[in-house]
Amino acid sequence: MIKAKxxxxxxxxxxxxxxxxxxxxxxxxxxxxxxxxxxGKSTLLKSFYGDILLRHGDxxxxxxxxxxxxxxxxxxxxxxxGIVFQDYxxxxxxxxEQNIMLPLLxxxxxxxxxxxQAIKLLNHVKLSHRVGYYPAELSGGEQQRIAVARAIAHNPxxxxxxxxxxxxxxxxxxxxxxxxxxxxxxxxxxxxVVTHRVPKNFGLNFRQLSxxxxxxxxxS
Amino acid sequence: xxxxxNLISFCIPLITMLFALTIFTIVSSAVDTYKEKIRSDYSxxxxxxxxxxxxxxxxxxxxxxxxxxxxxxxKILASFKNRLTQNSMKFLxxxxxxxxxxxxxEFPSTYQLEIxxxxxxxxPSIYQIETFSKNHNQIYSLLALSQKIVFILYIIxxxxxxxxxxxxxxxxxxxxxxxxxIMKLHGASVxxxxxxxxxxxxxxxxxxxxxxxxxxxxxxxxxxxIFSEELKDITTxxxxxxxxxxxxxxxxxxxxxxxxxGVLTKLKIKPx
Numbered sequence: 001m002i003k004a005k006x007x008x009x010x011x012x013x014x015x016x017x018x019x020x021x022x023x024x025x026x027x028x029x030x031x032x033x034x035x036x037x038x039x040g041k042s043t044l045l046k047s048f049y050g051d052i053l054l055r056h057g058d059x060x061x062x063x064x065x066x067x068x069x070x071x072x073x074x075x076x077x078x079x080x081x082g083i084v085f086q087d088y089x090x091x092x093x094x095x096x097e098q099n100i101m102l103p104l105l106x107x108x109x110x111x112x113x114x115x116x117q118a119i120k121l122l123n124h125v126k127l128s129h130r131v132g133y134y135p136a137e138l139s140g141g142e143q144q145r146i147a148v149a150r151a152i153a154h155n156p157x158x159x160x161x162x163x164x165x166x167x168x169x170x171x172x173x174x175x176x177x178x179x180x181x182x183x184x185x186x187x188x189x190x191x192x193v194v195t196h197r198v199p200k201n202f203g204l205n206f207r208q209l210s211x212x213x214x215x216x217x218x219x220s
Numbered sequence: 221x222x223x224x225x226n227l228i229s230f231c232i233p234l235i236t237m238l239f240a241l242t243i244f245t246i247v248s249s250a251v252d253t254y255k256e257k258i259r260s261d262y263s264x265x266x267x268x269x270x271x272x273x274x275x276x277x278x279x280x281x282x283x284x285x286x287x288x289x290x291x292x293x294x295k296i297l298a299s300f301k302n303r304l305t306q307n308s309m310k311f312l313x314x315x316x317x318x319x320x321x322x323x324x325x326e327f328p329s330t331y332q333l334e335i336x337x338x339x340x341x342x343x344p345s346i347y348q349i350e351t352f353s354k355n356h357n358q359i360y361s362l363l364a365l366s367q368k369i370v371f372i373l374y375i376i377x378x379x380x381x382x383x384x385x386x387x388x389x390x391x392x393x394x395x396x397x398x399x400x401x402i403m404k405l406h407g408a409s410v411x412x413x414x415x416x417x418x419x420x421x422x423x424x425x426x427x428x429x430x431x432x433x434x435x436x437x438x439x440x441x442x443x444x445x446i447f448s449e450e451l452k453d454i455t456t457x458x459x460x461x462x463x464x465x466x467x468x469x470x471x472x473x474x475x476x477x478x479x480x481x482g483v484l485t486k487l488k489i490k491p492x
Contacts, residue, residue, distance in 0.1 A: 049405065078407030091399045106408045 001027050002048060002158070002192065004216075007057035009040065009047050016055070017043045019214040025192060027157070030184045030204055033194045034219065035211040041194040044211065045162050048192070049081055050074045062157050079107050082151030082189070084161035084180075088143045090135040096146045097122060097131055103154040114153075121149040125179060141172025148179045152187065159183055161193040177202070223420075229388050230424035230476070231431070237381035237475060238432040238468050240374045245464075246439075247370040251363050255327040258359060263289075263321035266340060267348035271318055280339055281332035284325040291319035317347070329364070378475065385421075385479035392417045393487065410484050421480050425472040433465045 002025040009018040017040035025031050033041050046052045047059060050066055059066040061077050069077075082103065083089075090099045097118040104114035122128045125145040127138075135143050144164060151159050161180060165173035181204050184191045198208060208219040264280075266272070277285055297313060304312065328336060333351055340349045393400065393414075400413040411418075440459050 051405070075407040075409060078405060081407075083405060089402050089405070091402055093399065102403065103406045106403070106406050106412065 001025065001060070001062060001190070003058075003060040005058045007047070007059050008055040009043055009052055010055055011043075011052070013055075016214055018047075018211070018216065021057070021216040023209055023216055023218070025190060025207075027190055028184065028188045030181070030191045030206040031193070032198050032206055032208045033192065033211070034196060034198060034208055037196060039211040040214060041196070041211055042162050044216070045160050045192065045194045048158075048160055049078055049083060079103070079154075080157050082154070082156040082159040084144070084147045084151045084159065084164045084176075086163035086166040088135070088140075088147045090143055090146060090150075092135050094134070095131075096127065096133050096135060096138065099135065099146055100150045100153050102150060103156075107154050109154075117153055118149075121153055125149045139172070141168050141175065144168060144172065144176050145179065148176060148183075152179075152183045152189065155187060156189060158190045158192065161191065163195055164193065165195070165199075173199070226388075226392065226420055227424055227427070230385060230421060231428050233381040233384040233388075234424055234428035234472050234476065235431055237377050238428055238472055239435070240377040241468065241471060242432055242436060242439075242464075244370050244374040248367060251367045255363060259324065259327040262327065262352075263323050264336065264340075264352075265291075265350040266320050266322060266346050268318045268320065268345045269347060270345050272320055272345065276343075277322070280322070280324065281328055281335035283328055283332060283336075286323040286325045289321045289323065291321060293318065330361070381475055382479050382482075385476060386483055389417060389421075389480050389483040392420075393483065410487055414480070414484055418480060421476040422473070425469065425476045429465060429468040429472050432468055433461065436464055437461060 002023075004021050004023050007018060007021040008016050009021070010016045021044070033044060035041050043052055047054060047066065048061055050069060054066050057067070062080055064073050064077055066074075066077070090096070091102070094102075097115065100118035100121050101111075101114040104117055105111070109117070119128070119131070122131060125148060127142060127145055127149075130138060130142065135146065138146065144167075148164070151161075159180065164176050164180065168176065177199055180191050180193065181202075183189045185204065198206075209216055210219050211217075272288065272290075277288065279285065293316065296316065296319075297309065300312060301309065330353075333353055337349060337351055340346050396416075403413045404410075436459050
């Protein structure tokens with residue numbers, strides 16, 4: 001659950017990117033955050049995992065307010081979130097299964113359990129034939145599937161995706177959308193996706209928020 | 221290859237620091253051996269009017285008195301026997317003071333010697349004291365100076381080791397900043413992200429200690445190859461290899477972890 005009340009976000013003190021943002025994303029919802037480039041979609045998403053400071057207002061993620069958040073609570077929030085980035089952000093020195101194991105290990109699962117889950121997820125994203133490969137040995141689409149697998153590995157409450165298909169061809173993009181839809185439908189994970197273009201014929205109930213001149217509004 | 225490079229860059233300052241510690245141990249041990257040697261020869265001479273009740277002098281200047289040896293009075297009288305009449309000899313015997321040599325359990329410092337002098341002066345029966353402070357000062361100062369110089373050098377090397385290791389840790393963090401950032405985004409603590417460097421530091425500490433222990437074993441077997449024959453008495457050091465190994469490992473781990481946790485603390489206080 002994500003609840004924002006009068007939030008103000010900015011990188012410097014004077015220029016607010018988000019002004020007086022109010023919205024509520026309920027559990028198990030699939031939400032797109034749209035808007036043209038430079039409007040602050042990624043900034044808003046970053047604020048959900050505490051990568052940008054909240055200047056004013058209240059922003060609650062899974063019941064924890066990000067206002068004046070302590071370092072331990074921030075870790076707690078992040079451990080309960082799966083994140084998918086446009087540039088994948090996979091650890092290049094690690095094999096793909098090690099990358100998928102990362103959130104599991106951070107959440108305290110044993111090496112064995114984490115490995116078993118990673119292999120299961122590699123099957124799920126249809127990349128079981130790539131066990132032992134490093135990210136650089138995979139195509140962009142495949143890397144993003146690994147990133148999605150990593151995001152759902154520890155069964156988080158929320159998945160945040162920042163332009164997850166921005167660097168992908170149509171086929172790979174469709175695969176990624178299907179994985180995110182599956183996470184929402186089958187696992188009941190709340191999914192929030194930042195994108196400048198909502199896919200056509202998405203085939204799933206979703207809400208759409210948009211940002212214009214720092215104001216967040218609901219697209220009906 | 222990269223692991224080996226990192227390992228070497230951690231081992232070099234650690235080995236240098238442990239070598240410095242070993243040299244300090246050797247010098248300290250040599251100085252102590254020499255101090256013990258001159259301590260057993262060194263005594264303070266006191267002259268009293270009446271025979272000394274030795275039990276009244278247990279401790280001088282904070283140092284326990286080892287023994288008080290009366291100087292042979294008869295020998296002094298005998299040297300005058302042929303030159304003096306019997307009456308004069310009798311008179312001399314009555315008036316000749318009592319001489320004692322005071323041996324201490326430790327070789328006193330100049331400061332302690334001053335206190336000893338004051339303490340002895342306060343005893344009414346004692347009217348003359350000879351501490352041989354001039355000779356004492358020269359020898360003691362030389363020993364103290366050499367020990368201090370080696371100690372100062374050791375401290376400087378330790379500080380340099382901490383500085384270099386901290387720099388290496390910072391470089392490691394810089395090299396792995398992308399990985400650490402990804403881990404932090406997933407809620408990992410700084411300590412969790414730093415696990416590889418902590419393990420590397422631990423491994424480097426063990427390896428460095430091992431290298432220096434091997435040196436100590438070789439040195440203790442062949443010290444005559446390094447030191448000349450006249451230094452043999454004071455440079456023959458019997459190392460307890462087990463104790464030395466533990467000491468070096470503890471020092472090495474301590475310095476490594478001081479450096480690493482210094483950097484980690486600095487990183488931890490930075491937002492996100």
